[in-house]
Amino acid sequence: MGLKTALLSGDIQAVTTSVGRELGVDEAIGELLPEQKAKWVSELREKGRKVAMVGDGINDAPALVEANVGIAMGSGTDVARESADVILIGSDLSKFVETLRVARRCRGIIVQNFVGTLVVDSIGVGMAAFGFLNPLLAAFIHVASELTFILNSTRLLPGRAISSGHS
Secondary structure: OOOOOEEEOOOOHHHHHHHHHHHOOOEEEOOOOHHHHHHHHHHHHHOOOOOEEEEOOHHHHHHHHHOOEEEEEOOOOHHHHHHOOEEEOOOOOHHHHHHHHHHHHHHHHHHHHHHHHHHHHHHHHHHHHOOOOOHHHHHHHHHHHHHHHHHHHHHHOOOOOOOOOOO
C-alpha cells in the first residue's frame, strides 16, 4: 500500500526484532517507554510525515495522541480507546488495512466529484455569461451533473452478495 511500517514496543529488542521480522515491518524498535514512543511519532510528524499509530495499551496512549491519526484496537485498554481518533472493533489488524483501503477509495471519489463539479459549473457559468445557455437549460445541466456525481458516490456502497439459491 506504499506505507512505511514500524513496530514500537516496550519489549526487549531481541523479541521486538523477531516479531517485526515475522510481521514484515520495515523497522522494529524495542525497549521504548511511552514518552519515547510519543517522541518517535512526533519526530516523524516534524519531518512532514503523516503518521497513523495503532495501539492497544496504556503505554501507547501518548503516541496515539501525537499521531495524525490515533487508532486503538477495540480490545485494548480504556486509556488507549480514549486517546485515539479511531477505534477498530476487536484485535484484527486486517481491519485497519481494509479501513485504509476504503478511506483511500472514498477520498478518490470525493476528489473526482469535486473536480467534476468545478468543471461542469465553470463551463456552465462561462456559457451562460456569453448567452449560450438559457436558465432552464442551465438548471437541467446542473441537476443532471449533480445526479451523476451522486451516482458516482454510490460506488462506495458495499456490494450485495449474489445468492446461490441454497438455504
